[in-house]
Amino acid sequence: MSQQHDTPGSHYFVPDPSPWPFISMFAVFALLLGATLMINDIALGGVIVTGGALLLAYIFYGWFRDVVAENLSGAYNRQVDRSFRQGMYWFIASEVFFFASFFGSLYYIRVIAVPWLGGAGYLGSSELLYNQFEAAWPTAGPGQLGGEFSPMGAWGIPALNTLILLTSGATITWAHWGLKLNDQKTLVRGLIATIVLGLLFVGFQAWEYQHAFAELNLTLESGVYGSTFYILTGFHGMHVTIGAIMLIAMLGRSLKGHFSPQNHFAFEAVAWYWHFVDVVWLGLFIFVYWF
Amino acid sequence: MSTTAPALHSEHEHHPYGWRRWLYSTNHKDIGTLYLLFALSMFFLGGLSAMAIRAELLFPGLQLLDPDLYNNILTNHALIMIFGAVMPAGAGIANWMIPLMIGAPDMALPRLNNLSFWILPAAAMMLILSFIVPFFPGGGTQINTGWTLYPPLSVQVGMSMDFLIFAIHMLGISSVLASINIIVTILNMRAPGMTMMKMPIFCWAWFVTAFLLILVVPIIAGGVTMLLFDRHFGTSFFNAAGGGDPVLFQHLFWFFGHPEVYILILPAIGALAQVIPAFSRKPLFGYHSTVGSMLVIATIGMVVWAHHQYTIGMSLGAVTYFMVGTILISIPVGLILFNFIATMWRGAMTFETPMLFATAMVLLFSFGGLTGVMLAVIPADIQYHDSMFVVAHFHYVLIPGAIYGLFAAVFYWLPKWTGHMYDERLGKIFFWVNMISFNLTFFVQHFLGLAGMPRRVIDYNVIFTEFNFISSVAGLVYGLSHLLFLYIVIKCIRGGQQAENKAWEGATGLEWELSSPPPFHSWETAPQVK
Amino acid sequence: MNTPRSLWTLPLLLAAAPAARAEYGLNFPPPATPIAREIYDVHMLTMGISTILLIGVFGVVFYAIWKFRKSRGYEPDQNFHKTWFGTWSWVIVPAMVLGVDLTIASNAQKVLDKLWVVPDQEGMLDLKVIGHQWYWEFEYLDEQVRIESRALPQEQAGDLYLRDVDNRLVLPTGRPIRFLHTSADVNHALWVPALGMKKDAIPGYITETWAEIDTEGVFRGQCAELCGTWHARMPVVVEAVSPERFAAWVTEAQAAQAAAEAEAAADIEWSLPKLMEKGQGLYNTKCASCHQINGQGLPPAFPPLKDSPMMKGPVGPHIDIVLNGKPGSAMPPWKALLNDLEVAAIVTYERNAWGNDTGDVVQPRDVKAAR
């Protein structure tokens, strides 16, 4: 057990050659190649995507199985643990900037582009192109693309979802706290609660989409409002789903008793990720639904 | 300082061998080598496309290509060179050197390291597919947008654009993962006593670069994602009719694109900060101000992107801000170059190949940078913009900047990597041929731009003939000169005079205390840095 | 180390550039507006400063290369970075660079203000510039004159190929002109160096520039923003004439337009040969850049018309695609750009040229019906 050594330079675990990264190349390639063929509706696209997705799932399984095994065999010292943690921080940071690009676009569209089209500001000559297009938000643009639609109100399901996510943030902290006190029950209960809330959120989101399509005629085609609405909520929903899946994996591991008060990086990583989707949602609620 | 102790841990006794060693590698040196080989082959591919471009521009009129094919080659030339050649080459050297320089056994996350490499070949395949699908029946039109992929033009393009978009996603993922690894390695794996402020500048350069990558790559990923949605799912981010704005994409692209150019140059600057002191036989002048300058470059570089878009009709206030901000970048960059020159000053210089490339970079990058400042001046840029003058500017910063920095690094560390000295005579010949033909190729393009030749045109009026002719002929020589480089490297790998641990008289740093080539596991026990 | 010759020539050549002030092919073409002249001066200023700085850098480095080399037995000064200079250079150098930067910026600023803010005064000429793949359309808003200008084919243009057009953009001297740029399809950019003007034409948006020409003459430029296949074939030719000549030209143009409309409106039966000849002219200027003179197109981008089912099938869809274009492709809607007669002529030509020989004769009224 090299658990004790902490001073850098005491043996830092360098894994033996591993097939997973190499195989990932094929998985990623198949996934994206298939996707390309699919959106250009060319035969085989779907098949290739599924193939890639399955392979990727298998890789995740195998890769993490190796990591868990190494961890349980005590191959990791604190320095390795620190590497994992810092790695996760910066991964989440990059995710934050991915969302930043969408929020930034929303800002640009609402504050600069649409007013210009409405004839305001420096490029105020747009009335040459459109007879009286009133700059307003939400809008489907001068061309009224996608036809009349009504925007998504903030105080129905969105508000409820906000409540759900915030609570789930609390429950995961509760679980973590239980883990710290080596209290298996609280850990498992907290995790289950969080997972349930997460799935609930996704369910509501799906219902909301259905409602938007069916009753509000709010679709991806509904001009720039529809575009920003769906790309932001869509990618967020995707991240919640991924988070929920990771939580389920954590639940499995907690039941197996993998975690100890000292050693539970995986759990914390997932918790951070969950808080991250939580915060992103707050941004969504305020800028997409509310104002 | 200590040198390597025999391996302590059983699982490290045996070395992997055969194809597994490379494909399944978790070893920073092997992965670094993979990166470098990938980068070299991509450089040749991108260069061949450049040769096609120059061949077409040799005379006025349509010689060998049709316009869309020309633009397609142009697009691939840029993307392959930037994402396929320069960035992976930098990452390869980082992989090789950072652990050696900071006294670490390996990168912090070895498997992730290998993943970030293996995504690249997949991305390259997508890129190449995007180039060739149009040749198949039903393959749609060719990518004729240039590497900036501006909509609405990029919305017109056929399915090959989707291949390209996904290729960019992959390249992005790869470089973000690599950056995470580098940051963690530098923060967490330094040998005892190796404080941040004792760390070699090359590591600092990559530290800053990695942050830049993590900040800006996701932005372009988001941008091309929206492009994909506009193309296929009826959204209107970049479509005025729906309330969107084509210019939004330009902002997203350049918010990534301008920091990107510093991502390309900073590792090269870092390499110079190792090479110049070594061959001046005295420590780097102004270590702290160099580190500070790199941080300032990264910071300002993040907020001046719109100097690529002076003609899109921004308000007076906005353009003024972007102009001043851009010009101010000359301060940190100038300070760094000043430090390099001051390092040479009162040193005892010798001019082996690495130092030749380093000196050429100091001089010619200053040149390219100064034309950059000219471009930053809006009233004048109204004339330069999208003319061959811009092309001249950025090849002057990209080639004597990024590429020469990489050449300097490669020749400097080749003995460490291969264990042999390269052929110094050939190295010098390569430098002179390369450097002179480079200048002949691109210097004349300034005049083409000033006289009014736009960029990205397949055909031009006869008044532009002479300079284009010179540029093309010299470009061919310049291109061919790289075959000599290839020969030198292969020769050096095959054999040659055995290199000592400390291959260069003036070299300093931990990497020179390991054997050449270093043992399979670099620093089994960390050295003590005083 | 013998100093590389090409390296020496860099600063020299750069310094030589000012000498070649007016000389064509080395520097900006002679400016024709006050602001373009000021731009030229800013350009020379920054280039001059850069040249001096560059000569400085080269000088210092070459001196160091010559002086501080081991082969001359020079001993490295290990404490150079510890001298007062070493401790303070990080302040001194940036301060100096900042000084130069501010000189450049302040000089640029003066010009920028004039260049950027479009004056809003009486009697300005409002010109709407519309970029198309791949030709320019100009609308004199007050004069109600609309012209299209396309690159001349090599045979006609000769040495001016890619810098000459069929219909020049005629502008008056001594009168401020407001350019209102927009585009019908993708981004373009109108670039006329002599007028110190380049602005992107963005579909769905209007961007503004202005110029007041003070010298008569012909000024040539090109489209500067990559706009697809024939980006290289979008020249602009401005012909600056005295206000009187301009007025004359306007009345002339208006008359021609009126005549064309009258002809189109006149409800007479057109014969095949007449339409064929009319159609050939129109097709070769307006359609041939994509579908080619020989009707073979450039697949996959531009489909062939020779033997195409569309040409041989019923007339309806054929007229429709010409009028309304094909969304998501480079085929634009010609509704607003062609009158009934012109469409009829083109469609008739396409249905009978290159051995399509359907014998169909499309009359203006058929087109009117289809609008």
Ligand code: HEA
């Ligand atoms: C390695 C890549 C690299 C680097 C380092 C730079 C560096 C700089 N670039 Fe460049 N640039 C590109 C790559 C790069 N560029 C590319 C690829 C494009 C084209 C993209 C496309 O459109 O396809 C481009 C285009 C480009 C434009 C847009 C032109 C146009 O399209 O109209 C501008 C405008 O401001 C610009 C400015 C600058 C400036 C001010 C710097 C500064 O960082 C330079 C700083 C350096 C110096 C100033 C020299 C050294 C300093 C001194 C000697 C001290 C004294 C100096 C002064 C007092 C001024 N660049």
Ligand code: HEA
């Ligand atoms: C790091 C980036 C990088 C590098 C290294 C290069 C390298 C070269 N580039 Fe490139 N270039 C760009 C980045 C780069 N370029 C970008 C970003 C653009 C803008 C694209 C756009 O507008 O969208 C561009 C555009 C561009 C143009 C403008 C075209 C146009 O606007 O119409 C031209 C034209 O001369 C050109 C030429 C060259 C040449 C001759 C080289 C040479 O250095 C290449 C030399 C290398 C080799 C030749 C390969 C090695 C040798 C062999 C393979 C041996 C066999 C070769 C022969 C048969 C001779 N490039």
Ligand code: CUA
């Ligand atoms: Cu129009 Cu380029």
Ligand SMILES: [Cu+2]
């Ligand atoms: Cu830039």
